[in-house]
Amino acid sequence: MSDLQPRHPSPERGLDVTALTLDAGGRRVVAGVDLHVDPGECLGIVGESGSGKSLTLRGIAGLISSPLRLASGTVTIDGAEGARGRRGAREGVSMVFQDPAAALDPLIRVGSQIAAVRRRVRGRTAVDARRDAIDLLGPCTCQSPTC
Template structure:
């Protein structure tokens, strides 16, 4: 049984659809990468799962089931008990996510008081243990520090300590290394993966860094304009992408552009509220699009190879998935027209 199952999740903000019919499954202990450019709906999808979409946002879904529980029918109190305890989230910018008016020890303790009922010496000992677990030096003396007194990397470790405080079954890491230098990024990712393996947590990693996702994830969901447009296992997606947008993302990686004067780019922009196409959302930017693509929106469906073989492990939202013809030039999607 899946740890998390989401079907047809949508999030609207006064007529603007930020998430459009997303399906997502996560198995216990699995590491899933969610990639896509800014504004593709990655973070909003996870915020909707956590119950953190405020008015005027409106969340709808056919199913949100976590660990066998129907979250759509759960009361607000039941959802609050799950969020922060069984499902935890690490947000993008630790310094803006932490409360500047409270010490880091108090903020970690708030999670433990709410979900674990700890008080007094037991509470303090657990906070110190968590700070040591995320490799913060001199942990006992850091309890009274405020966020502004710590570096960006240290604040991110505090956020991780808060997230793992109650040993969640699912950890969502939303761009956990944003605004950190390269050395600290590597340390934070290594820490997250060690904690994930140690506790047996499932991990959903939201990232722009395809190299990191390729290295740590077992499965990847690619999002575009609020939709999941491809879902594959690693390394299959990186070896042979099926969706033209995925191919464009991979073509833009600097390592794939050695010897060229300019990086491959995808022309055009992501559609907004007032210019969403009637058909495939990528059709205005895709060199393979025809009249059918521009008129009818494709569903996320199993990939059908040119020889007719159906792959249920590979899902793609495209009428002309790659390779759609023998000898097709897959780099065309990344060229400026």
């Protein structure tokens, strides 16, 4: 998680996370996360199971409870520091919690899973659903948008 590179903040401020570090039960579970999200932008964090995605977002949203502890770092939302429990600073920050029943299967290509949903929910043909998946994955940094 710590390989996320901060971008240059916009004048509207947005979300800035600097050196976010979380401990749990005497162990470091998130180390030195830096990121910036401009107002109106969305950020998706992806990674392996157990890599600290949910813990990082809990730290950003201020949803920290024992044994999780903010060891260091700052979370600033529209110029107000928000990681240490200031509810007002966290308004406008949302987190979509994991639902294992709705999660992507790591053993099936993500494009195939997206296409399957497009076929079932939108009634798309197999060809159109695959094209939709490729279009949706285009902005991502997949090595191959056909995934």
